[in-house]
Amino acid sequence: MSPQRSVLLVFIFSTFKTGDVIMRLALIKLPMGAHLSSHPPLGITYLASYIIQHNIIEPSDICLCDLDLVLHNAYFDGLDILHLSKGELLKLLADTIAGLNCEIIGFTVYNHNVRLLSDIVKEIRDKIPDSIIIIGGPFPTLFPKMALKYTGADYAVIGEGEQTLYELLNYLATGKPKLNRIRGIAYVDKEGNIKLNPRRELISNLDKIPFPAFDLLPLDEYWEFDYFPSLPLITSRGCPYQCTFCSERIIWGKTVRFRSIKNVIDEIERDIYDFGVREILFYDSTFTLNRDRTINLLKEIINRRLNDEVRFFAQTRIDCIDKKLLELMKQGGFAMITFGVETVIKSSIVEANKGYPHYIDVINHIKELVKHAIKLGLYVNVNFIIGFPSETKDELLKELQLIKELRQYGAIPRVHLLNPEGELLNKYKDELISNPTYYREFSSPLEGISEPIPEIDSDYFIIPPKNLSIDEYVSLFEEAMFISGSIEPAGIYL
Numbered sequence: 001m002s003p004q005r006s007v008l009l010v011f012i013f014s015t016f017k018t019g020d021v022i023m024r025l026a027l028i029k030l031p032m033g034a035h036l037s038s039h040p041p042l043g044i045t046y047l048a049s050y051i052i053q054h055n056i057i058e059p060s061d062i063c064l065c066d067l068d069l070v071l072h073n074a075y076f077d078g079l080d081i082l083h084l085s086k087g088e089l090l091k092l093l094a095d096t097i098a099g100l101n102c103e104i105i106g107f108t109v110y111n112h113n114v115r116l117l118s119d120i121v122k123e124i125r126d127k128i129p130d131s132i133i134i135i136g137g138p139f140p141t142l143f144p145k146m147a148l149k150y151t152g153a154d155y156a157v158i159g160e161g162e163q164t165l166y167e168l169l170n171y172l173a174t175g176k177p178k179l180n181r182i183r184g185i186a187y188v189d190k191e192g193n194i195k196l197n198p199r200r201e202l203i204s205n206l207d208k209i210p211f212p213a214f215d216l217l218p219l220d221e222y223w224e225f226d227y228f229p230s231l232p233l234i235t236s237r238g239c240p241y242q243c244t245f246c247s248e249r250i251i252w253g254k255t256v257r258f259r260s261i262k263n264v265i266d267e268i269e270r271d272i273y274d275f276g277v278r279e280i281l282f283y284d285s286t287f288t289l290n291r292d293r294t295i296n297l298l299k300e301i302i303n304r305r306l307n308d309e310v311r312f313f314a315q316t317r318i319d320c321i322d323k324k325l326l327e328l329m330k331q332g333g334f335a336m337i338t339f340g341v342e343t344v345i346k347s348s349i350v351e352a353n354k355g356y357p358h359y360i361d362v363i364n365h366i367k368e369l370v371k372h373a374i375k376l377g378l379y380v381n382v383n384f385i386i387g388f389p390s391e392t393k394d395e396l397l398k399e400l401q402l403i404k405e406l407r408q409y410g411a412i413p414r415v416h417l418l419n420p421e422g423e424l425l426n427k428y429k430d431e432l433i434s435n436p437t438y439y440r441e442f443s444s445p446l447e448g449i450s451e452p453i454p455e456i457d458s459d460y461f462i463i464p465p466k467n468l469s470i471d472e473y474v475s476l477f478e479e480a481m482f483i484s485g486s487i488e489p490a491g492i493y494l
Contacts, residue, residue, distance in 0.1 A: 307333030
């Protein structure tokens, strides 16, 4: 990695002044998994902008570190990160973080990087004994006590993090409010006991949250190898659906909170005119959830001619979109749509609790949507999940035929293996078996882990099939991967 890049990526700090003591804070995004993320993160940029808005830290005193970008740059600077051992990878990341010499370090944590973070924290404790570690994100929200136990962190931010992190930082700087009065945290007390405070109410008016602080990231390094500079944008939080394989509603709530059309448009214009963005990736899990709002947003994009400046990407459910809406999206500058199908097998639709209206013929509806989107000139992704326990060989073969047809239309199917997370984990936890495709999907086993834990190591487990042998299960999954073109080289072990 070049010296110039090293400074840009890892010299990040924030300062608190409490008497004569200066504390520094780093906000860090851990690597996302075996394949590096190439887009700037939303989570830590939202946290940074909220902290700045509330005047607890000056804008000049906070920057952000994306370890995916660190690894990405290391690779293009000649380091063979794809073949690093776990120990070599850990040293690279831990040295990067410890080199900041920050007393307070915050991490966004998913289940697949808990193990990595645990090792990083041990290294940081050795190098910075008085460091304060704060974790947030999906895993601490779902399993706050387990997250603190297995990562060795001091504090966990549960759920929506902006106001909670602000209050926690204020406590660390001033001692106020009292720790047990800060909603939405778990923490380790002086006796080493884990304490869990009540959940915090969600922010009702999302327009009050400032735009993500992308200006604190080296955006040119994300875009160095991209033809179109891109940024993510989310227009809502929450999900009204009850899909058993998904934990989004646990984190963001069941009630969907929408940003105003004006607020969304203002951020789009900021991204275009301040940052020179040419692509905007809508991160809403169901972009077209509210049809009337979607239409109004698209019309405003067209009225302001933003569709001449940028192209858009979005994802949605197949029961929340139709041909007319696809046509308006195309007119509004959309280039790609991802359909979250997951499964067309009736028993799996029930198991997943997808909640499709009874009048929808799922298979024909998917075909018609995909063909129409392709005709309009949209790129189309279609997501499938294989591994619901009641699937039969005949049902999966029919689903594979659909995947093959969709690819022939010009769509890009993506096949994923069902991981036991969310409600499915609670339901089948005592029945889980080791994932027979694990060594095919990942470049390394769980080094040094004698007993994987379902909540943390969900990739290592599957729900056992009821109507298939394990050999049939593996064969059908691999066939689906081959048909869809989803087979990719193994990535780095994280």
